Amino acid sequence: SQQGExxxxxxxxxxxxxxxxxxxxxxxxxNLQWYRQNSGRGLVHLILIRSNEREKxxxxxxxxxxxxxxxSSLLITASRAADTASYFCxxxxxxxxxxxxxxxxxxxxxxx
Amino acid sequence: xxxxxxxxxHEVTEMGQEVTLRCKPISGHDYLFWYRQTMMRGLELLIxxxxxxxxxxxxxxxxxxxAKMPNASFSTLKIQPSEPRDSAVYFCASSFAGALKETQYFxxxxxxxxx
Numbered sequence: 178s179q180q181g182e183x184x185x186x187x188x189x190x191x192x193x194x195x196x197x198x199x200x201x202x203x204x205x206x207x208n209l210q211w212y213r214q215n216s217g218r219g220l221v222h223l224i225l226i227r228s229n230e231r232e233k234x235x236x237x238x239x240x241x242x243x244x245x246x247x248x249s250s251l252l253i254t255a256s257r258a259a260d261t262a263s264y265f266c267x268x269x270x271x272x273x274x275x276x277x278x279x280x281x282x283x284x285x286x287x288x289x
Numbered sequence: 290x291x292x293x294x295x296x297x298x299h300e301v302t303e304m305g306q307e308v309t310l311r312c313k314p315i316s317g318h319d320y321l322f323w324y325r326q327t328m329m330r331g332l333e334l335l336i337x338x339x340x341x342x343x344x345x346x347x348x349x350x351x352x353x354x355x356a357k358m359p360n361a362s363f364s365t366l367k368i369q370p371s372e373p374r375d376s377a378v379y380f381c382a383s384s385f386a387g388a389l390k391e392t393q394y395f396x397x398x399x400x401x402x403x404x
Contacts, residue, residue, distance in 0.1 A: 208391050219293075219380055219395030220332075265332065269391040275320045275339060275384060277393060279332045 182280055183266060189286040196253040198283040200266030201246075208269045209242055210277065211251050213262045220265060223251075258289045293396035295381050301402045307369040310399045313362055314383030322382040322393060323356055323366050332380075338364065339386075350375075371403045 184199045200209070208227045212220040226233045226242045226249070233240045239252040253260055263284045267277040294313040302308055314321050322337040336346040341358045349356070353372070358364040368375055378400050382393040 210391065212395075219397050220382075220393075221395070222392050225392060267393075275386065275391065276322075276334065276337060276345065277391065278334075279324075281331045 183264070183283040185283060186281070187284045187286075189288065190256055192256060192258055192287055192289050194256055194287075196256050196260070196285055196287070198251045198264050198266075198285070200249045200251070200280055202249075202266075202268050202278075202280075203247065204268075204270065206244075206268045206270060209240075209249050210267045210269070211238075211240060211249075212265045212267060212279075214265065214282070215262045223264075253285075256285075256287045258287050261285060261287045293381055293383055293394055295379075295396035295399050297399060298397060299400045299402075301404065302371055303404050304372055305370045306403075307367065308371045308375075308401060308403075310366040310368075310379050310381075310401070312364045312366070312381030312396060314364070314381070315385075315394055316362065318383035318385045318394070319361070320384040320386065320393075321358060321364050322384075323364070324380040324382065325377045326380060326398075327377045335366070371401075373403045376401055376403050 182201050210225045211223045213223055214220045224235045224240050226240050237254045242249045263282045265279050265282045267279045296311045319340050323335040324332050326332045335348045336356045338358045356366045378398045380395050380398045382395045384393045
């Protein structure tokens with residue numbers, strides 16, 4: 178079964194609004210990452226947060242991690258039409274084999 | 290760097306034919322991953338290599354699928370014989386066993402259609 182489960186599955190907002198996506202996972206992790214996939218393209222790494230971190234920022238992205246609840250959230254502030262894509266969380270397990278387990282993704286549509 | 294290179298970008302074949310997908314990882318990366326993505330099943334890890342050695346092939350669907358990595362700069366995923374249910378986008382990704390070894394870099398994918 179998938180380690181990461183994103184919520185919601187789909188999200189539609191207006192340009193300028195904030196978008197929040199959530200990810201839950203089941204087992205102990207070493208790190209959690211978020212990736213973006215534009216239609217017809219490969220996944221692109223956005224941000225990585227380690228298990229001993231609680232919050233991380235990168236530009237308009239803010240990621241939080243709550244290991245007690247086994248959950249993470251990705252916030253995109255001041256969204257743009259170009260942010261329209263699917264967003265996936267991926268977890269790296271303790272022991273760090275290099276392997277990631279990806280969730281099913283959240284499809285974000287930002288309307289101009 | 291050119292990034293992860295995959296070929297072909299699109300492949301249309303008939304059921305029963307052999308299909309070979311190719312991947313060139315980013316130079317210096319020592320992990321290579323093959324994924325399959327479909328609407329129904331999402332992104333599935335098929336197999337991954339570390340220093341050209343297969344580490345985990347538990348995601349390979351069945352014996353019709355095989356993967357090789359003869360050297361650090363090349364890998365193939367072969368399907369023989371292909372079936373319509375193999376239609377999907379196949380991604381190759383690579384990563385580096387350094388400080389950020391968990392970050393994977395994806396290729397553009399090969400869109401496979403088996404008729």
